[in-house]
Amino acid sequence: MTATESTITTDERGVQLERIFDAPPALVWQAWTEAEHFARWYGPDGFTVPTCEFDFRVGGEYSLVMRSPDGWEMRNFGVFKEIVPGERFVATMSADMHDETTLTVSLEDLGDGRTKLTMRQDGWPDPQMAEGAGGGWAQALEKLAVELALE
16 A cells, blocks of 8 residues: 655644545544554654553543653643544644644545545644644654555
């Protein structure tokens, strides 16, 4: 399976990425909503996720630790606010180094086993942080493409 590169758009307080994956929506959904799958691809290049827990339901919480190549760790956590199974979810996302943002992930079935992912993260305090987040997400989505190809 192959995928296209991410398209990144930033504005004053948000970042949006779109990417087409050569994988069916059910598989992409699973990679985003099941902790054991999410931990395999989340984070920029070289980062790992040694701990990841999801209670994937409206009102459920998640928590994970992202580790850099040099051992620095950052905790990410939030609450799932909206879920449309197989299509869309909205969650808060906070980290040790930034305040709460809102993450929206949507999937569109393109047919022929392909899926368009649109994700948006809003609530950054300034455009530079949104832009930095976009770069990190683009690297993570590349890792997701590799993970999906292994399925």
